[in-house]
Amino acid sequence: MSINATLIGQMITFALLVWFTMKYIWPPLFDSLEERKKKIAEGLAAAEKGHEEILLAEKKAKKVLKEAKEQSSEIVTLAQKRANEIVEESKDTAKKEGERLIVAAIAQIEQERQQAKEVLRHEVVSLALKAAEQILGAEIDQGKHQDIISKVSNQLG
Amino acid sequence: MASEAHAAEGATGYIIHHLTPLRVGEGFWSLHLDTLFFSAVLGGLFVWFFKTAAEKATSGVPGLAQNFAEMLIEFIDTQVKDSFHGNSKLIAPLALTIFCWVFLWNFMDMFPVDLLPLIGSLMGIDYLRVVPSTDLNATFAMSISVFFLIIFYSIKIKGPVGFAKELMFQPFGPWLLPFNLLLKLVEEIAKPISLALRLFGNLYAGELIFILIALLPWYIQPVLSFPWAIFHILIITLQAFIFMVLTVVYLSMAHEDH
Numbered sequence: 001m002s003i004n005a006t007l008i009g010q011m012i013t014f015a016l017l018v019w020f021t022m023k024y025i026w027p028p029l030f031d032s033l034e035e036r037k038k039k040i041a042e043g044l045a046a047a048e049k050g051h052e053e054i055l056l057a058e059k060k061a062k063k064v065l066k067e068a069k070e071q072s073s074e075i076v077t078l079a080q081k082r083a084n085e086i087v088e089e090s091k092d093t094a095k096k097e098g099e100r101l102i103v104a105a106i107a108q109i110e111q112e113r114q115q116a117k118e119v120l121r122h123e124v125v126s127l128a129l130k131a132a133e134q135i136l137g138a139e140i141d142q143g144k145h146q147d148i149i150s151k152v153s154n155q156l157g
Numbered sequence: 158m159a160s161e162a163h164a165a166e167g168a169t170g171y172i173i174h175h176l177t178p179l180r181v182g183e184g185f186w187s188l189h190l191d192t193l194f195f196s197a198v199l200g201g202l203f204v205w206f207f208k209t210a211a212e213k214a215t216s217g218v219p220g221l222a223q224n225f226a227e228m229l230i231e232f233i234d235t236q237v238k239d240s241f242h243g244n245s246k247l248i249a250p251l252a253l254t255i256f257c258w259v260f261l262w263n264f265m266d267m268f269p270v271d272l273l274p275l276i277g278s279l280m281g282i283d284y285l286r287v288v289p290s291t292d293l294n295a296t297f298a299m300s301i302s303v304f305f306l307i308i309f310y311s312i313k314i315k316g317p318v319g320f321a322k323e324l325m326f327q328p329f330g331p332w333l334l335p336f337n338l339l340l341k342l343v344e345e346i347a348k349p350i351s352l353a354l355r356l357f358g359n360l361y362a363g364e365l366i367f368i369l370i371a372l373l374p375w376y377i378q379p380v381l382s383f384p385w386a387i388f389h390i391l392i393i394t395l396q397a398f399i400f401m402v403l404t405v406v407y408l409s410m411a412h413e414d415h
Contacts, residue, residue: 003185004186004294006193010196011299013193013197017258018247018302025207025208028211029207029230030230031214038216
């Protein structure tokens with residue numbers, strides 16, 4: 001129980017331990033702690049920033065999407081309008097073409113009728129001449145009666 | 158019971174034997190080799206562990222040793238910051254050293270009371286007191302070192318005149334100077350004495366109870382020593398913590414300028 005020189009020995013040991021801890025143990029461990037604290041804080045800040053950026057990007061994406069939708073619907077409307085126009089145009093042209101064909105056909109019919117009429121007239125004339133020949137029993141000189149024939153022929157046209 | 162030949166017979170002899178240190182020399186200039194040896198080994202253990210952790214310290218993912226060391230350092234740092242408001246590079250490492258060293262001293266109490274003395278007796282060592290904190294020399298060595306630090310910082314922060322003024326004129330003003338001086342001296346001297354005796358008393362009593370339990374029949378021993386050992390885990394940690402916190406508090410008082 002007595003106090004003796006052990007006290008001095010223990011004090012020296014204690015002083016050495018405290019000195020060693022102060023010099024070689026506390027600073028590196030404490031620094032690493034502080035550094036990690038800083039790193040974690042930075043990491044958290046970065047995460048927060050990233051989160052905000054994501055929100056911003058989402059907003060932007062939504063806006064772009066909306067614009068694209070608007071544009072596409074505009075394009076569709078335009079296309080429908082154009083299609084209608086094209087249909088109308090083609091209807092018009094078809095109508096015109098049809099009319100033109102009808103007109104041409106009518107003209108052709110008229111022409112053919114004229115031709116048939118001509119042929120018919122000639123035949124009627126010759127038939128009439130033949131009949132007159134028969135009736136008169138005498139030969140009518142075609143040269144002599146050319147005037148009469150053409151007169152009759154004209155009356156038939 | 159180891160080396161009964163050297164001790165008195167019976168229970169008293171057993172107890173006395175266990176509480177006798179391994180001593181060389183006579184009078185004041187004698188040494189308790191067991192105290193010196195175990196506290197040096199434990200101090201080495203503490204320094205080795207923390208040095209290893211400090212060498213591998215990274216700010217990235219810490220290893221197991223670093224984790225544990227950092228846990229202790231954070232704990233100590235919080236304690237120090239709570240009660241000490243000055244700026245000192247010494248206080249926190251000092252507190253860490255005190256806490257760990259005292260804890261390791263006290264932890265020697267957790268070994269079975271006869272184990273290390275038995276090994277010692279096999280090696281020809283007759284007396285072995287394994288718990289350094291049951292030696293007044295160890296606890297006083299630490300508390301007197303702390304006392305010197307208190308005096309040193311008091312003079313450093315307040316100046317010799319300021320410190321002398323505080324001793325003489327507080328708390329009752331200059332008219333009661335001798336009374337003030339007496340009161341202050343008692344207050345200052347009470348600090349290392351209470352620090353040392355508190356630690357010593359707790360651990361000495363704890364060790365004594367372990368020794369008393371060891372005297373009982375073997376079938377009763379576990380029933381008593383198990384709860385006492387569990388309770389002792391609390392006590393050894395608490396005593397180390399108290400020593401550390403009081404040191405920090407005393408030193409912060411020394412830093413306060415009135």
